[in-house]
Amino acid sequence: MTNPKAQIFLDTNRTIAPISSLLFGGFVEHMGRCVYEGIYDPKSPLADANGLRLDVLQALRDQAYTVIRYPGGNFLSGYNWLDGVGPKGERPSRRNLAWQSIETNQFGTNEFVDFCREINAAPMLGVNMGTGTIQSASDLVEYCNVDSGTYWSDLRASHGYRQPHNVRYWCVGNEMDGPWQIGHLDAVAYGNKALEAAKMMKWQDPTIKTVLCGSSGDKMPTYPDWDRIALEIAWEHVDYHSMHYYAGNRDNDTASFLANAVEFENFVNTLEGTLRYVKARRRSNHDVFLSWDEWQVWYKGDPLQGNWTEAPHLAEEIYNLEDALVVAQWLNVFLRKSHVLKIACVAQIVNVISWLHTRPDGLLKQPSFYVFQLVSNLARGEALDLLVKAPLVATRAYGDVPALDVSASFDAATRQGAIFLVNRSLKEAVTAEFIWQDGKTVAINQAWQLTGDDPKASNSWEAPNRLVTQPIPTPKVSDGRSTLTLPPLSFTVLQTSVQI
Numbered sequence: 059m060t061n062p063k064a065q066i067f068l069d070t071n072r073t074i075a076p077i078s079s080l081l082f083g084g085f086v087e088h089m090g091r092c093v094y095e096g097i098y099d100p101k102s103p104l105a106d107a108n109g110l111r112l113d114v115l116q117a118l119r120d121q122a123y124t125v126i127r128y129p130g131g132n133f134l135s136g137y138n139w140l141d142g143v144g145p146k147g148e149r150p151s152r153r154n155l156a157w158q159s160i161e162t163n164q165f166g167t168n169e170f171v172d173f174c175r176e177i178n179a180a181p182m183l184g185v186n187m188g189t190g191t192i193q194s195a196s197d198l199v200e201y202c203n204v205d206s207g208t209y210w211s212d213l214r215a216s217h218g219y220r221q222p223h224n225v226r227y228w229c230v231g232n233e234m235d236g237p238w239q240i241g242h243l244d245a246v247a248y249g250n251k252a253l254e255a256a257k258m259m260k261w262q263d264p265t266i267k268t269v270l271c272g273s274s275g276d277k278m279p280t281y282p283d284w285d286r287i288a289l290e291i292a293w294e295h296v297d298y299h300s301m302h303y304y305a306g307n308r309d310n311d312t313a314s315f316l317a318n319a320v321e322f323e324n325f326v327n328t329l330e331g332t333l334r335y336v337k338a339r340r341r342s343n344h345d346v347f348l349s350w351d352e353w354q355v356w357y358k359g360d361p362l363q364g365n366w367t368e369a370p371h372l373a374e375e376i377y378n379l380e381d382a383l384v385v386a387q388w389l390n391v392f393l394r395k396s397h398v399l400k401i402a403c404v405a406q407i408v409n410v411i412s413w414l415h416t417r418p419d420g421l422l423k424q425p426s427f428y429v430f431q432l433v434s435n436l437a438r439g440e441a442l443d444l445l446v447k448a449p450l451v452a453t454r455a456y457g458d459v460p461a462l463d464v465s466a467s468f469d470a471a472t473r474q475g476a477i478f479l480v481n482r483s484l485k486e487a488v489t490a491e492f493i494w495q496d497g498k499t500v501a502i503n504q505a506w507q508l509t510g511d512d513p514k515a516s517n518s519w520e521a522p523n524r525l526v527t528q529p530i531p532t533p534k535v536s537d538g539r540s541t542l543t544l545p546p547l548s549f550t551v552l553q554t555s556v557q558i
């Protein structure tokens with residue numbers, strides 16, 4: 059029996075948009091063991107002089123993060139940033155109401171900026187729109203970005219940071235549409251507060267870019283009205299509109315779960331339409347782009363409340379092959395929606411809802427860690443507008459969907475490209491023919507694959523390398539055509555070069 063066949067047509071002139079480098083971002087929240095025992099663990103023999111775990115830093119560098127969002131999350135809406143600056147011995151311990159834990163404040167804004175510099179990522183700070191005021195938001199921008207000679211900039215200098223941090227990206231609150239949020243507001247109240255906060259923040263530093271809170275998910279009863287209303291109020295003072303989206307295989311329906319990108323892409327499409335609508339309604343020349351600043355697979359039911367302890371184990375998900383294949387498809391959506399999606403942050407980068415877990419003696423990397431690492435290192439230049447003809451697979455949730463989920467990039471400066479493919483079929487291999495239509499000489503230089511028979515297979519401390527991306531033989535290209543058979547349940551990456 060022969061495999062079903064697919065055709066993928068590529069043309070390096072047929073592009074969607076430049077791929078924003080900020081798509082390969084992460085999120086750090088004062089939740090569970092993300093900060094403490096994750097990135098910061100001063101008592102660990104694996105930590106540097108600043109208390110940062112060296113093995114974690116290296117893993118994060120390998121993943122090539124470009125931007126890190128901090129300090130929350132739900133935590134943000136009860137956080138007083140002043141608790142986390144100044145001499146560590148004088149910082150207060152507080153109740154973290156969002157996660158029912160104890161927050162020691164030994165890691166705060168300045169330590170976070172130092173951490174970002176260590177991994178070459180831009181810091182993206184959140185200002186508290188729950189218990190916080192527009193004044194405290196403005197003060198934090200002054201503390202971080204004003205050179206010297208004012209109360210807040212001099213306070214920063216007195217804390218050992220004479221040079222300004224120059225933080226460019228600022229989230230104006232977190233998930234303010236959610237009733238679970240400390241200080242939750244309705245869309246009009248939030249839109250007005252965000253507008254006034256963003257105005258003051260930009261008066262402090264006109265170079266900053268602000269992110270408005272969009273819907274916490276496409277299942278929110280207020281979606282998409284929340285987005286339209288908040289945007290209509292704050293449009294001219296914000297540069298990005300956030301979307302949060304977590305998914306999971308709650309019904310143990312793997313075929314549908316593996317087609318989840320269809321649902322997520324619809325969410326992006328709706329918000330893209332909302333952005334266009336509001337821009338037109340406001341007769342504006344200003345553009346606002348999407349920031350998917352919390353995303354991950356999250357459903358396995360690990361505790362979310364810390365019983366008033368420090369660094370409790372919360373939401374430490376174990377990820378398997380099917381989870382990794384869903385992540386790979388979302389990364390494909392980054393490229394397919396590169397004209398509107400400009401920032402994305404995986405939630406979170408270590409321990410909490412994360413593909414990277416720490417133990418006192420080492421690190422465990424889960425399968426999706428490797429998927430992100432390949433894409434974040436290879437997707438450069440512009441996203442290609444592909445034509446994909448693929449057989450269909452049936453799903454209960456989304457009907458028939460193409461067996462292949464594909465994206466591709468091409469960087470005209472280096473003439474390097476990459477193709478990212480998921481075969482979401484549970485049982486059938488698909489033989490894919492690649493057809494480059496622009497008449498250039500193409501070579502496939504390297505290829506990698508993550509695959510397995512069991513969608514529930516995962517890595518463990520005992521078997522840490524069961525599922526990693528493996529190099530595979532590179533298919534030959536002749537006359538601009540190449541063929542590769544993609545196993546079921548697989549993620550494949552082809553690194554290409556194009557000669558003029």
Ligand code: AHR
Pocket residue numbers: 087089130131132133232233352405406411
């Ligand atoms: O990332 C965990 C939590 O998920 C965040 O605190 C919140 O913003 C979201 O609901």
